Each structure stands twice: as structure tokens, then as C-alpha cells.
Amino acid sequence: MSDEIPEIDSVAGTGVPIRGNDIDTDQIIPARFMKVVTFDGLGEFAFFDLRFDEDDNPKDHPFNEPQFQDASVLAVNANFGCGSSREHAPQALMRWGIDAIVGESFAEIFAGNCLALGIPTVTADHEEIVALQEWIDENPDGEIEVDVEAETVTYGDTTMEATVDDAQRRALTEGVWDTTALMKSNADAVSEKAAELPYVDV
Amino acid sequence: MSEGTLYDKVWEQHTVSKLPTGQTQLFVGLHLIHEVTSPQAFGMLQERDLDVAYPELTHATVDHIVPTSDQSRPYRDDAAEEMMSELEQNVRDSGIQFSDPNSGDQGIVHVIGPEQGLTQPGKTIVCGDSHTSTHGAFGALAFGIGTSQIRDVLATQTVAMEKKDVRKIEVTGELGPGVEAKDVILEVIRRLGTEGGVGYVYEYAGEAIENLDMEGRMSICNMSIEGGARAGYVNPDETTYEWLENTDYFQENPEKFDELKPYWESIRSDDDAEYDDVVTIDGSELEPVVTWGTTPGQGVGISEPIPEPESLPEDKQDTARRAQEHMRVTPGETMEGYQIDVAFLGSCTNARLPDLRRAANVVEGREVHEDVRAMVVPGSQRVKAAAEAEGLDEIFEDAGFEWRNAGCSMCLGMNEDQLEGDEASASSSNRNFIGRQGSKDGRTVLMNPRMVAAAAIKGEVTDVRKLKEVTLA
Numbered sequence: 029m030s031d032e033i034p035e036i037d038s039v040a041g042t043g044v045p046i047r048g049n050d051i052d053t054d055q056i057i058p059a060r061f062m063k064v065v066t067f068d069g070l071g072e073f074a075f076f077d078l079r080f081d082e083d084d085n086p087k088d089h090p091f092n093e094p095q096f097q098d099a100s101v102l103a104v105n106a107n108f109g110c111g112s113s114r115e116h117a118p119q120a121l122m123r124w125g126i127d128a129i130v131g132e133s134f135a136e137i138f139a140g141n142c143l144a145l146g147i148p149t150v151t152a153d154h155e156e157i158v159a160l161q162e163w164i165d166e167n168p169d170g171e172i173e174v175d176v177e178a179e180t181v182t183y184g185d186t187t188m189e190a191t192v193d194d195a196q197r198r199a200l201t202e203g204v205w206d207t208t209a210l211m212k213s214n215a216d217a218v219s220e221k222a223a224e225l226p227y228v229d230v
Numbered sequence: 231m232s233e234g235t236l237y238d239k240v241w242e243q244h245t246v247s248k249l250p251t252g253q254t255q256l257f258v259g260l261h262l263i264h265e266v267t268s269p270q271a272f273g274m275l276q277e278r279d280l281d282v283a284y285p286e287l288t289h290a291t292v293d294h295i296v297p298t299s300d301q302s303r304p305y306r307d308d309a310a311e312e313m314m315s316e317l318e319q320n321v322r323d324s325g326i327q328f329s330d331p332n333s334g335d336q337g338i339v340h341v342i343g344p345e346q347g348l349t350q351p352g353k354t355i356v357c358g359d360s361h362t363s364t365h366g367a368f369g370a371l372a373f374g375i376g377t378s379q380i381r382d383v384l385a386t387q388t389v390a391m392e393k394k395d396v397r398k399i400e401v402t403g404e405l406g407p408g409v410e411a412k413d414v415i416l417e418v419i420r421r422l423g424t425e426g427g428v429g430y431v432y433e434y435a436g437e438a439i440e441n442l443d444m445e446g447r448m449s450i451c452n453m454s455i456e457g458g459a460r461a462g463y464v465n466p467d468e469t470t471y472e473w474l475e476n477t478d479y480f481q482e483n484p485e486k487f488d489e490l491k492p493y494w495e496s497i498r499s500d501d502d503a504e505y506d507d508v509v510t511i512d513g514s515e516l517e518p519v520v521t522w523g524t525t526p527g528q529g530v531g532i533s534e535p536i537p538e539p540e541s542l543p544e545d546k547q548d549t550a551r552r553a554q555e556h557m558r559v560t561p562g563e564t565m566e567g568y569q570i571d572v573a574f575l576g577s578c579t580n581a582r583l584p585d586l587r588r589a590a591n592v593v594e595g596r597e598v599h600e601d602v603r604a605m606v607v608p609g610s611q612r613v614k615a616a617a618e619a620e621g622l623d624e625i626f627e628d629a630g631f632e633w634r635n636a637g638c639s640m641c642l643g644m645n646e647d648q649l650e651g652d653e654a655s656a657s658s659s660n661r662n663f664i665g666r667q668g669s670k671d672g673r674t675v676l677m678n679p680r681m682v683a684a685a686a687i688k689g690e691v692t693d694v695r696k697l698k699e700v701t702l703a
Contacts, residue, residue, distance in 0.1 A: 049549050050424055050525050054663045058670075059644045063295060063309035065269040065316045067377075077670040106545060107425040110458070110525075111663060112642070113360035114267065115376035136428055136460050137360055137374055144378030154545065195392050199251040206378075208278070211255050211386040215283070217246050218388055221257045222284070225243065226493045227350060228259065230286055 035203035036146055038175040039128035041100030042168060043183070044090050045161035046075075051104065052111035053138065057120045059112075070116055071123030091124065095168035103161045104131035106154070109138025118142045128174040130181055130190065132157050143196050146205055148176050150190045160188070177201050232396035234503035236352075236465055237431050239496070240371040244354045246388055253390040259353035260370075261287060261383045262339045263326070265317040266294040266644070267358030271380035272320045282324040284387040289348055290321045291329040293338045294644045298607050298634035301331055310645065324384075337610020337636040340364035340452065340578040344444070345612055347477025351466035351494040356389055361578045361660065363454040366463030367447035368470055369497065371431075373461040394429055394460070395506035400436035403514030407702035408695040410588075411446035412580060412658070412678035414438065416519035416529040417511065418450075419457040423546075424527040427459025430507070433499060434464050438513030444473045445582040452579045453660050456526035465498045520565045520691055521662050521676040523553030528662075529676070532693045536561050556664060557673050565691045568675065570656045572649060573598070573686035574667075575631070575679055576607030577641040577659035585658065585679040586617050590625045592683035592700050598630035599689030605632040605647070607639040631686070643668025656685035 061073040079089040086092045102121065108131045109117060118141045121129075128148045139149045152160075163170065163183055172183040174190075176197055181190045192200075199205040211218075222228045232238055244257040261284075268290075275282070282288060295310040305311040321328040329335035329342050336342070340361050343349040351369035356362060358380045365372035375389060383389055401414055419426075432454050439447065447464045454462030464470075471491065474480055480487045517531045528550065530536055538561040539550040554561065559568065575581065575589055586608065598604045606626050608614035614636055617623060623633045640647040641659035648668025649655055655667060655674050662674035675691060680702070684694040695702060 048552075049545060050527075052525075052661075052663045054642075054661070054666050058665050059294075059642045060668070062266055063307075063313060063644065065313060066273060067270055077665050107428070107458070110424055111360065111455075111661060113358060113362075113374035113376055115270075115358075115378060118376075133425060133428065135425070135458065137376060137455075141376035141378065144376060193392075195251045195253045199253075202250060204250050207249070207251075207253075207390040208280070208382050208385050210249060211246075211382060211388050211390065212280075214247050214255060214388075215386070218257060218283075218386060221244070221246050222387070225257065225259065227353060227490055228287070230284060 033203045033206045036148065036200040037177045038173055039101065039148060040171055040173040041127060042098055042170060043101040043103055043164035043172045044096040044099035045103045045164045046090055047105060047161060049106040050110055051108050053109055053114050053117040054111055056109065056117040057114065062114060062116050067116065067119040070120040074120040074124040100125055100127040101172045101174060102126045102129045103157060103164055104129060105157060106132040108134050110135040113137045115141045118145055118147055122147060130157065130160065130174060143199060143205055146200065148174060148192060148196065148200055150174055150181060150192050152181065152188055152190045156188045232504055232506050234500035235396045235433060235505065236369055236463060236497050236499045237371060237396050237433070240352055240354065241393060249390055251390065253392050255388045256354060256391050258356050258383050258387050258389055259287065260289065260348055260355045262343055262355065262357035263288060263290045263380065264294055264339050264359065265292045265313045267377050268380055269313065269316045269320065270377045271384055274381040275384055280385045282326065282384045285325040287387060288326045290317060290326050291336055291339050291342050292317060292331065294638045294642065296331065296637040297645050298637045298639045298647060301635055334611050337612065338578045338581065338638055341582060341609035341613065344368065344448065345477065345610060347474060347479030350474065350490070351470060352497040356383055360455045361452050363460065363462050364448050364452040364578055366451040366461055367444060369463055369466035369494065371461060371463065374455065394431045396433055397430045397507040397509060398433045398435055398505045400508065400510045401434065401438035401513040402436045402510060403438055403512050405438050405513050405516060408518055408680065409516050410678040411442055411449040413516050413519045414513065415450045415453040416526065416676065417516055419453065419527045420519065420529040422457055422509065424456065424525050425458040427454065427457040430459050432459045432462035434462060439464055440467065443584060444469060445584045449579050453526065456660055466494050518678060518681050518694065520681065522557060522559050522565055523550060524556055524662055524664050525549065525553070526660065526662060526676060528553055530565060532566060533564060536563055536565065538562065565675065566693055568691040569654060570675065570685050570690060571602060571653040572655035573602055573604035573682050574640045574655050574657040574659065575605070575682050576639050578609065579660045580658035580679045581607060581609035581613065583613050583616050586622050589679040589683040590622045592680050592694060592697065593629045593687065594625050596629055596687045598686045602686050602689050604630060604686040605634055607634045608636050610636045640667050642666060656682045656691060658682045
């Protein structure tokens with residue numbers, strides 16, 4: 029495989045807050061934008077229905093605000109990314125410019141999809157996330173460092189403890205988050221397993 | 231950690247290796263693909279010059295974008311046509327079986343797998359669709375994956391996963407008249423929350439579950455993901471085996487049935503299995519459940535008042551307030567009488583033959599309310615044909631329902647079937663998220679198929695148990 033898989037120990041950049049629990053993947057990328065056969069160009073449709081009205085006029089939304097246009101760290105609340113398994117959701121966020129997400133909690137499939145793209149999904153308590161979101165509002169140009177290895181998020185004078193799922197931390201920091209090559213190298217063990225399972229006829 | 235559960239056993243049986251990340255490399259027994267989430271994965275394979283490793287363990291259908299009215303090619307929607315063509319090309323190049331619309335076998339991926347006998351107990355089943363949990367009804371370990379994982383499965387027939395905890399959800403007692411599997415799962419999600427299942431696999435057990443037919447079990451497992459659990463399952467039993475015996479696979483390979491049955495029996499959860507959590511729900515106390523909000527956890531018994539946001543846990547209050555504003559519902563009132571504009575009977579949750587039969591029983595001899603547009607979208611071409619053989623299509627059409635072709639349709643509004651403006655729908659589907667049914671101002675009320683039928687007739691959310699001359703058994 030030609031791809032070099034980078035190790036991701038930390039991600040740094042300015043932030044953008046998206047508030048609310050249970051933000052589902054239909055909101056992150058409405059289904060009508062999934063009628064495509066590549067992920068290219070999905071970035072402009074991130075949160076589309078929350079960002080634009082019927083006549084495509086911009087509404088109040090952090091992704092529309094000029095001070096957040098260069099943001100790469102998304103700060104969210106609980107159960108972010110629930111619902112449909114569409115990888116189009118993290119693809120859209122990534123293509124908009126997001127490199128890391130800090131939140132209270134994430135839906136599992138969404139977090140897995142983020143990992144496949146090398147986007148850390150880091151969790152912290154409600155109070156800490158609210159404080160981070162407020163800080164971002166006041167300091168849109170302020171840098172946030174998401175340290176995956178150390179499991180911390182640092183902004184201004186604050187360093188907060190965060191949690192990174194063990195497998196995710198190892199995958200990102202050791203550069204093994206692209207699993208295709210890794211698993212392909214076990215092809216013999218896979219064919220042994222296929223032969224061993226009673227229901228497989230191959 | 232759990233021990234001796236079906237999940238533990240199937241996990242163990244399918245473990246290929248331990249990856250450096252600490253994840254398990256898990257063998258995939260059946261990979262289902264459809265037109266929306268697979269084309270990018272095939273693209274990724276091409277970029278790396280990789281082939282599909284086990285095309286014989288892969289099966290394709292088309293469901294999300296397929297029109298349910300005029301299906302002549304090319305499709306009127308260019309984007310839909312492009313996605314369909316891409317899928318056709320990919321399955322041809324890779325030698326993957328395709329239940330396409332000309333086969334008579336096409337349908338929603340979670341309807342056709344069980345129909346054809348592809349879905350079996352003790353299999354690991356994945357698909358780029360969160361409702362893959364449906365197949366757990368057969369005692370399979372089935373879960374949704376993202377497109378990069380589809381690439382992994384196409385290239386290696388394995389997936390990298392972390393083992394989850396197991397929560398047993400025991401539904402005791404007998405469900406009352408008019409109360410269905412859908413009500414059970416809406417109640418589970420309401421009690422445990424939309425994120426209550428994160429980190430868990432759900433095992434559904436107890437008398438009320440064991441008494442359900444396979445279609446009911448599928449409705450329950452289907453919505454595990456709405457409760458945050460990526461997979462849910464029911465231990466296989468005689469009801470499961472009876473279904474399997476009548477599927478294509480076992481009709482064509484009857485010797486396989488006897489050969490595999492010991493395996494199916496062996497993967498059932500042990501009587502003394504250990505669970506990470508156990509929740510008990512008294513099924514006999516349930517009534518039809520409908521949603522009042524914009525997450526599937528915002529449900530309420532049909533005779534119960536919509537909750538005051540202040541009465542909910544603090545972290546749910548904000549979402550509840552915004553949901554009530556969007557839905558224009560008033561706390562303290564019940565959902566009965568909530569006006570609807572659209573009735574949608576369809577989706578991978580509730581569009582199988584018994585779902586349509588029950589709804590038809592409510593509809594028979596009645597008429598759809600004049601202000602309601604109502605449609606039935608059967609889950610598969612086979613469901614459609616079987617329903618037509620029983621004359622269900624005539625019952626629905628005589629009442630004023632549209633009788634459509636199989637597909638995902640208005641569950642997610644990727645084809646022409648969409649809500650318009652602020653229309654409210656009574657829907658047998660699985661998600662009431664804002665915008666889900668194609669209009670960002672649309673309002674979705676989730677309910678069981680008979681309740682959809684009742685709402686279609688009355689033009690408002692209606693307790694089907696109060697309709698006269700309806701057999702609810």
C-alpha cells in the first residue's frame with residue numbers, strides 16, 4: 029500500500045462550538061447531499077439545513093460565522109453523531125476543516141468513522157465542555173491543543189483532563205488507524221477462519 | 231465482563247487476531263452492501279489496487295435512492311441513476327450477487343437478507359447502514375459500519391472492533407391488545423435513553439420477546455441503534471428455525487439446515503450466562519407508544535401526557551424544549567388528536583408482511599382522511615408480491631393509500647418521497663430527527679403500523695384500540 033499513515037499525537041488549532049445534545053448525522057449532513065459517489069465537496073454541505081434557510085440565505089450558525097472559518101477543533105455536547113452510520117458526516121466535517129472533536133460523548137459508529145479518517149473524538153465532563161465552548165466564543169482566534177497521547181485539552185491558561193478511548197489513542201498515536209493494510213497482512217489467518225466456520229462455503 | 235452470552239460466543243468464534251490497537255480483527259460472515267455507502271469504498275479499493283477478497287460472502291441490493299413509483303431506467307433523478315449505475319458496475323466487476331429490481335428479490339437490505347436465508351444465527355453481519363442491527367433478531371451479531379470500514383471488509387473480509395458490554399433486556403409478561411414490538415422498543419429507548427446503549431450490545435429476552443414472530447423481533451433489534459446500542463439480538467429458537475427452513479438458502483440446501491442447527495444451538499446464551507447489566511420491563515403494562523419530539527427517545531404512551539421539560543433530567547431539558555417547539559406540542563396534553571398530513575407505512579422497521587396485514591386489518595372498509603396523503607411502501611418486492619396475493623394492495627388502495635414499490639422511501643427522504651414544508655407525518659419508520667423525512671420543517675411522529683393506519687383514517691394521532699370493529703389480537 030502506498031499510503032503513509034501519519035501518527036497523530038496531538039491536534040492544534042482554533043475552535044468552533046456547536047451546542048446541543050443528540051445532534052444526529054442527518055443534521056450534520058442531510059441525506060439529499062449523499063446522492064454522490066465520492067466524498068469530494070461535502071464540506072460545504074456540513075450542517076446545511078441549520079446554516080441556510082429555504083432560499084439558501086445564511087442563518088445564525090457557528091459554521092457561518094467569519095471568526096470560525098479557520099477553526100479545526102469542534103466542541104460539542106452529548107451523544108454527538110447519533111443516528112445514521114453515514115461516514116458522509118465526519119467526511120463533511122473534515123472537508124469543512126475539522127481535525128479533532130471534543131465533546132461530552134459520541135455515538136459509537138460516528139466515533140469509529142472519525143477514527144478511520146484520523147479525527148480524534150475526545151471526551152470530557154459537561155462542565156468542562158461548556159467552559160471550553162464559552163472560551164471559544166470569547167477567543168475565536170485562541171489556539172486549542174488536543175493532546176491525544178496525554179489525554180488533555182489545553183486552551184488559554186487551562187489544561188483539562190480528557191478521555192481518549194484506548195484503542196483510538198493507540199491507533200492514532202502509533203499510526204495504525206488505517207486498518208486495511210494491517211488486517212490484509214493477516215490474510216492467511218482470515219482464510220483459516222473462513223474454513224473453520226461451519227456456515228462458510230468458500 | 232459478560233460471559234457465556236451469544237455475543238461472547240460469536241465474538242470468540244470470529245476472532246482472527248488481536249490488532250496492535252487493542253481492537254479485535256473480526257471475521258465477517260456476511261457483508262451486505264447498498265448504493266449509498268459503498269461506491270466510495272469501491273473507489274478506495276481501486277486507489278490501492280485491491281480486489282474484493284470474498285465476493286461470495288457479499289450481497290448487494292438497492293434501496294435508499296430507488297424510486298418507489300416509476301422505476302423505469304434511466305431514473306428521472308440523474309443522481310440516483312448515477313448511484314445505481316455505479317453499484318451495477320461495481321458488483322459486475324467484483325462478482326457480487328445483486329438483488330436488483332429486475333430479480334424480484336430487491337428490497338430494503340434488512341428485509342431481503344432474512345428473506346433469502348442469508349441472515350443466519352451465529353453469523354457476523356455488517357453493512358454500511360446503522361439498522362444492520364435488525365439481523366440480530368436471528369441470533370446473528372450484526373452491526374452498522376462506516377464507509378472506510380466497508381473498504382476494510384471488501385479488502386479483507388474482516389473488521390476492527392472493540393468488544394462491548396452486554397445488557398440483557400428482559401421483557402416479561404404478555405403484550406396487551408394493540409401493543410406491538412415497535413411499542414416495546416420505543417419504550418426501551420424512552421427508558422434507557424438514546425445514548426443509554428453506547429458501549430453495549432443488547433440481548434432481548436423474556437416471555438414477551440419469545441412470543442414475538444421473527445418480524446416483531448426484527449422491529450425490536452432494528453431500533454437498537456436508536457437506543458445507542460450498535461447491535462441487539464435475540465437468542466435463536468424454534469421460531470427462528472422455522473423461518474430459516476422456509477428461506478431460499480435452506481430450501482436449496484436442506485442438508486445445511488441439519489448441519490448448522492447444532493452450531494445455532496451452541497451459540498445461544500447459557501442459562502447461567504453473566505451480563506454486565508440487566509434491565510427488566512413489564513410488557514403487560516405497555517400501551518401503544520408514540521413520539522412527541524425529535525429523537526426516538528422522546529416517546530410517550532398514547533394515553534399519557536407529554537412531559538414538561540422541567541420534569542426531565544437536566545441534560546434532556548434543552549433538547550425537549552426545542553423539540554416541543556419544533557413539533558408544536560404542549561406538555562400536559564396527550565398526543566391523541568395531533569393532526570397529521572401524511573401517513574407513511576414502510577421502512578426496515580415495519581414494512582414486512584405481518585406489519586402490512588395488521589395495518590390492512592385496521593384500514594379495511596374505511597377511508598383515508600381527506601386531508602391526509604397516505605402511502606404503503608412494502609419492504610421488498612417479495613413482501614409486495616405476497617401482500618398482493620392476499621389482496622392487501624386492494625384494501626389499501628380502496629381506502630385511498632398509494633401502493634408503492636419497495637425501498638427506503640420516506641424514512642429518510644432520499645428519493646422523491648418526502649415531506650413538504652411543515653407537514654406532520656405518522657410514520658412506522660425509526661427516526662423522527664428534524665429533516666429526516668426530507669423537509670427541515672417536517673414533523674415526524676413514530677408509531678406502530680396499526681397506529682399509522684388509524685392516524686391515516688382519522689387525520690390525527692389516534693389510539694387504535696378505540697377504533698370500533700378492529701381485531702387487535
